[in-house]
Amino acid sequence: MGVKIGDLVTAVEIEIKDLSGKKIAIDAFNTMYQFLSKIRQPDGSPLMTSKGEITSVHSGILYRTANLLEDGIIPVYVFDGEPPEFKRETVEKRREERDEAKKKWEEALKMGDLESAQKYAQAALLLTEEMIEDAKKILKLMGVPVVQAPSEGEAQAAHMARKGDVFAAASQDYDSLLFGSPRLVRNLTITGKRKLPGKDVYVENPPEIIELERTLSDLGITREQLIIIGIIVGTDYNPDGIKGYGPKRALEVAKKCKKPEDITRFVEWSFDISPVDLYNFFLNPPVTDSYNVDLSPPDKEGLIRFMVDEHEFSEDRVRKVAERVEESFKRASYKGLEAWF
DNA sequence: CAACCGGA
DNA sequence: TCCGGTTGG
Structure with missing residues (x-):
C-alpha cells in the first residue's frame, strides 16, 4: 500500500x-x-x-x-x-x-x-x-x-x-x-x-x-519535512494516518515543523509507535552494502528446465524468452551499456 | 501482465 | 503492421 x-x-x-x-x-x-x-x-x-x-x-x-x-x-x-x-x-x-x-x-x-x-x-x-x-x-x-x-x-x-x-x-x-x-x-x-x-x-x-x-x-520543503507529511497522511506503519489530515493539510503542518518532535504540537498522535521513532526509521533505515548489481551469464537450459519441468510452462515460449535473455546479455557485455544501440 | 492469434 | 480478443499455467 x-x-x-x-x-x-x-x-x-x-x-x-x-x-x-x-x-x-x-x-x-x-x-x-x-x-x-x-x-x-x-x-x-x-x-x-x-x-x-x-x-x-x-x-x-x-x-x-x-x-x-x-x-x-x-x-x-x-x-x-x-x-x-x-x-x-x-x-x-x-x-x-x-x-x-x-x-x-x-x-x-x-x-x-x-x-x-x-x-x-x-x-x-x-x-x-x-x-x-x-x-x-x-x-x-x-x-x-x-x-x-x-x-x-x-x-x-x-x-x-x-x-x-x-x-x-x-x-x-x-x-x-x-x-x-x-x-x-x-x-x-x-x-x-x-x-x-x-x-x-x-x-x-x-x-x-x-x-x-x-x-x-x-x-518548498526538505526531505525531513516530506517524511513528516508521510507519517501524518499514513504509511505502512500507521496505515490510517492522522484523522482529518490529507496531503494538503499535512503539507501545511510539515512546513511549520522544524524537527519531528514538533509534530505532536500540531496533530493528535495516537499510534503505538512514536512519531519520532517512525521519522528516524525513514531517515535512517537498516540497509546493507553487501550486494551486487551486475548481470551474470544466464543459464538458458536451466531456466527452460525449471519453468517447463517444474512449473508446466510451454517449452516453446520459455525457449524463446531464454534466447532473448542470452542475446541481451551478449549485447550488454560486448558493447557495454553505454552503446546499446 | 504479457504473449499469441487471427482479421483488417 | 496494427489492433482487439483470447490464452497462458
Missing part, C-alpha cells in the same frame, strides 16, 4: 527507452504483488499448474524481466527482509483482509458474478515463501542480480540509488522517496496499459519518473 503522498509528487512521463543503459533497483515484493493480482483469468483465478500451484508470479517475472533486458535496462531486484517490529500490526491486518476477500471471491463465484469475483480475487492471495524463492531462482537463472535487504526493500533500493549504484528505485509505492531515493520510477511496464477498476475500460498508464529534489523544491 505504501505512503499516501501521490498527490504531492511531481511525476514526469518517460518512455521505457529513456532508461536504456541504466540499472534500476526494483521493489521485488511490490512487483510480485502486481503480478499476483493482475495475472488472472476472467473469473479471477490465477495461472496455476495442474497441481494447483499458482504461477502468476513466475510468468510476470519471466516476461517482464526479459523485456527490460531487451530494452537495455539492468533490473536489480531487491527483496524485503525482516519487517520492523512495529509493522506487525499492519501485516496481520492485511492477512485478515485477504481472508475476507477470499470468502467474498468464493461467494461471487457461486452467484456467477464475474465482475465481483475478479475484484475480490485480486485482493485474496498472499505471496508465499515458495513464490518468493521461485522468483529469486528464476532471476538467478536469467543472470539478473538479486539483492536481499536486511529490512524494507524500498529502503535498500533507496540506499543503492543514493550511492549511485543504480539510477533509480522502481515501485508503485512512494516510500523510497521518504527513504531518500533521488529518483523513483513508476509504471515500469511494457504495455503501459491499465484496467480501470470495476470498468471495462483501459487507460494508458505510461512509465513516469519522480525526482526527489524536484518534488521537494516544488513543495
Whole structure:
C-alpha cells in the first residue's frame, strides 16, 4: 500500500527507452504483488499448474524481466527482509483482509458474478515463501542480480540509488522517496496499459519518473519535512494516518515543523509507535552494502528446465524468452551499456 | 501482465 | 503492421 503522498509528487512521463543503459533497483515484493493480482483469468483465478500451484508470479517475472533486458535496462531486484517490529500490526491486518476477500471471491463465484469475483480475487492471495524463492531462482537463472535487504526493500533500493549504484528505485509505492531515493520510477511496464477498476475500460498508464529534489523544491520543503507529511497522511506503519489530515493539510503542518518532535504540537498522535521513532526509521533505515548489481551469464537450459519441468510452462515460449535473455546479455557485455544501440 | 492469434 | 480478443499455467 505504501505512503499516501501521490498527490504531492511531481511525476514526469518517460518512455521505457529513456532508461536504456541504466540499472534500476526494483521493489521485488511490490512487483510480485502486481503480478499476483493482475495475472488472472476472467473469473479471477490465477495461472496455476495442474497441481494447483499458482504461477502468476513466475510468468510476470519471466516476461517482464526479459523485456527490460531487451530494452537495455539492468533490473536489480531487491527483496524485503525482516519487517520492523512495529509493522506487525499492519501485516496481520492485511492477512485478515485477504481472508475476507477470499470468502467474498468464493461467494461471487457461486452467484456467477464475474465482475465481483475478479475484484475480490485480486485482493485474496498472499505471496508465499515458495513464490518468493521461485522468483529469486528464476532471476538467478536469467543472470539478473538479486539483492536481499536486511529490512524494507524500498529502503535498500533507496540506499543503492543514493550511492549511485543504480539510477533509480522502481515501485508503485512512494516510500523510497521518504527513504531518500533521488529518483523513483513508476509504471515500469511494457504495455503501459491499465484496467480501470470495476470498468471495462483501459487507460494508458505510461512509465513516469519522480525526482526527489524536484518534488521537494516544488513543495518548498526538505526531505525531513516530506517524511513528516508521510507519517501524518499514513504509511505502512500507521496505515490510517492522522484523522482529518490529507496531503494538503499535512503539507501545511510539515512546513511549520522544524524537527519531528514538533509534530505532536500540531496533530493528535495516537499510534503505538512514536512519531519520532517512525521519522528516524525513514531517515535512517537498516540497509546493507553487501550486494551486487551486475548481470551474470544466464543459464538458458536451466531456466527452460525449471519453468517447463517444474512449473508446466510451454517449452516453446520459455525457449524463446531464454534466447532473448542470452542475446541481451551478449549485447550488454560486448558493447557495454553505454552503446546499446 | 504479457504473449499469441487471427482479421483488417 | 496494427489492433482487439483470447490464452497462458
